[in-house]
Amino acid sequence: MTNAGGRKGGRARVERAERGIPEATVARLPVYLRALTALSDRDVTTASSEDLAVSAGVNSAKLRKDLSYLGTYGTRGVGYDVDYLRYQIAREIGLTQDWSVVIVGIGNLGHALANYSGFASRGFRVTALLDSDEARVGESVGDLHISSLDDLDEIVRSGSVSIGVIATPAAAAQIVCDRLVAAGVSSILNFAPALLSVPDHVDIRKVDLSIELQILAFHEQRKTGALTGIKAGTG
Amino acid sequence: MTNAGGRKGGRARVERAERGIPEATVARLPVYLRALTALSDRDVTTASSEDLAVSAGVNSAKLRKDLSYLGTYGTRGVGYDVDYLRYQIAREIGLTQDWSVVIVGIGNLGHALANYSGFASRGFRVTALLDSDEARVGESVGDLHISSLDDLDEIVRSGSVSIGVIATPAAAAQIVCDRLVAAGVSSILNFAPALLSVPDHVDIRKVDLSIELQILAFHEQRKTGALTGIKAGTG
DNA sequence: ACGATTTTGTTCTCGCGTTCACAAACTCTT
DNA sequence: AAGAGTTTGTGAACGCGAGAACAAAATCGT
Incomplete structure (x- = not known):
């Protein structure tokens, strides 16, 4: 049927540059x-x-x-x-090399991330935990202890850190982000529910837990046909 | 149900648009x-x-x-x-109504999710924490205590739970998922690094922390111009 | 060795989502 | 009240990604 006939485009071949994935x-x-x-x-x-x-x-x-x-x-x-x-x-x-990661904001989530085994098993080494709350500085989490955010510059430079994880409250996220960028971090994973602005050369990805739940809720609402309010099921 | 103040004389809603977002x-x-x-x-x-x-x-x-x-x-x-x-x-x-959520797998991440304030503030109420490890059952996390996975059916039914969060290790994820589905949960948020299969009527979303880091690493590698990729082996 | 079989790598087509551009609709000024 | 100025809502063009289909290349059987 739709067999490719003689319509062979004589276009110049597009180079398959490895760059363009x-x-x-x-x-x-x-x-x-x-x-x-x-x-x-x-x-x-x-x-x-x-x-x-x-x-x-x-x-x-x-x-x-x-x-x-x-x-x-x-x-x-x-x-x-x-x-x-x-x-x-x-x-x-890029997993044939190790990547150094710093986590900023050691609350509940930062705590969990610091202990997450899925990072270490894939070449991501958490080299520092930072928090702006001086009361937390010095605490131990796993093998690491919490450092002050003021030590960021030295930690990033001495540890060749290129990836930063933000697990702070939303209000602190942009400030922390700016400091990470200033220290030389060029990839950021943001868990704070905030829109962050970064220079062009910095990559940023966002993980937003509550947004995921909201998307589920949207579809759930459609499924149950709940157009208005809560309906009291049977029973 | 309190209306947010009818403004400018209530117009008829455009209902055809609600179908296909x-x-x-x-x-x-x-x-x-x-x-x-x-x-x-x-x-x-x-x-x-x-x-x-x-x-x-x-x-x-x-x-x-x-x-x-x-x-x-x-x-x-x-x-x-x-x-x-x-x-x-x-x-x-669907945030004008409350949604009941159960979290299964109260390790580090489940702990953090249970305490995450971003859920409660948007109408998501964590009604139960479940774990298959009997040693953990009974522990308190915030206002809640950890229940046995065996109580899932009753919790889901009595609490009108429609959303389940899986924060277990990958190996347990599919089993937990099946039990959630069997209990009547129809929306699932999966944090375990595993591919889950569910019936058509169940919605599932995945949040994978290490994948996000890997995507960052990919771009980071490109940025640093590490084209050779092979450096001194990690031995 | 040669054809049958298997499975990759690639081309083509289609559909979705993004962005542009502009008419319609509302407010403000004179 | 009418024209000037804004801003929305949407039709149309465009680009990217998904999936079907197929030619090329390898193995296997005779």
Whole structure:
């Protein structure tokens, strides 16, 4: 039917620069990495794009296209070598090197983040915990003790810290953010429910717990057909 | 139910628009809500789409289009009444009613979530904390005490719980998820680094802390020009 | 060795979301 | 009251990403 006839565009070939990985693809690479690790743990040595796609929860065509941005790591007729691909993705993301992370704001959330094992297992090393509350400074959390925010500059410089995590209240977030940037941190993960402005060269990502719940609530409301107020169910 | 003061003679609501709100728009409504609250706190009574857009960190055209899906709440030549719009968005999301939430897995993260004030302030009430570790059952966290996972069914039914938060290790996530679904929970927020499968009628959202860091690391690596990627092995 | 089979890498098409641009609608000034 | 000035709501163009489909490349069987 719609067989590609003789319409061969004589356009100049677009170079597949390794630089231009789509943002949507970048966001999925860690998911693939996790899926590959799971397969490897089960002693699976080779996996097809379909296997991987199922394991990662995506479409197999999408997965193949994503991987094609990184290079040609599969073997036609066979699939992907799990450990090899896993290493390639890890290298692409930058997980073959360690990253130093500072966490600012050691309240409940900062506490949890400091103890989160998922960071350390992936090459992220929490090198310092900072808080502006002097009463908290000196406290121990896991292996670390809480430092004063005033030590930020030295900690960042001496520890080659490039990633900062903000877990402060919203009111303090922008100030902390500015100080992180001034100290030389160029990637920030923000858990505070606030809009932060940063210079162009700084990357910032936001995780907002209450927004996620609100999105769920929206759909939940639709499902229950609750147009007005609370309806008292049966009983 | 107290109305937020009928303003300008109540017009008929545009109900056809309520059907198909794009997902991308839904995800921004909480952001607008927060921006409106911030303006309201500063005693701003009226705001143009441009004002709001700046406050929310988006493009003003996008904001206007988003709001247009909800109805016609602005006044041409004037802007939006801050409190009125805030109420409308809150109603649309479903925040004019309270939502009962259970948190499963009271480790570091679950602990932090249980104490997170951002939930309560937006109509989300944490009604129960559950853990499968019997040694933890009975412990107090804030106002609540930790219940056994076996009590899930009764808690969900008696408390009209529709939202569940999973903060367990990855290995336990699917089991906990299945039990939540079986108990009648139809919206799930998953913090465990695992892919969960749920029936169609259940909504699920995922928050993955380490993925966010990995995305930052990817861009950070590009910025520092570490093209070679391979440096001294970590041994 | 050669065809059948499997699976990748890529091209093409479609749909969604973002942004521009402008008519409609409201207020303010004279 | 009418024109000037604002600002909303929306139609239209554009770009990106998702998914289907297929040619190329590898293995396997005879």
